[in-house]
Amino acid sequence: MPREATGKLSSFDEARDEFARTYLLQLLEVAGGNISHAARLAGRNRSDFYKLLNRYGVEPTGIRRRSGVT
Numbered sequence: 001m002p003r004e005a006t007g008k009l010s011s012f013d014e015a016r017d018e019f020a021r022t023y024l025l026q027l028l029e030v031a032g033g034n035i036s037h038a039a040r041l042a043g044r045n046r047s048d049f050y051k052l053l054n055r056y057g058v059e060p061t062g063i064r065r066r067s068g069v070t
Contacts, residue, residue: 021056025063033063 010018024038031038038060039049053060 017056020052021058024053024056024058028058028060028063033060035060 009015024042027038027041028035031041035049036046039046042049042052044052052058
């Protein structure tokens with residue numbers, strides 16, 4: 001979230017990281033938890049996409065369960 005509870009703006013790095021996490025989660029939701037499909041939607045190869053998930057602390061397994069994809 002760009003603003004903290006105190007009303008102060010987040011740093012650029014914090015705002016960028018939050019955007020990236022949200023974007024990755026949205027890609028996974030749209031792809032039904034399918035990593036290969038999400039990577040294609042993002043214009044990345046699967047290996048790079050996994051690195052992004054790891055970098056931003058996004059766990060794809062929860063997406064699969066919520067979306068019903070096994």
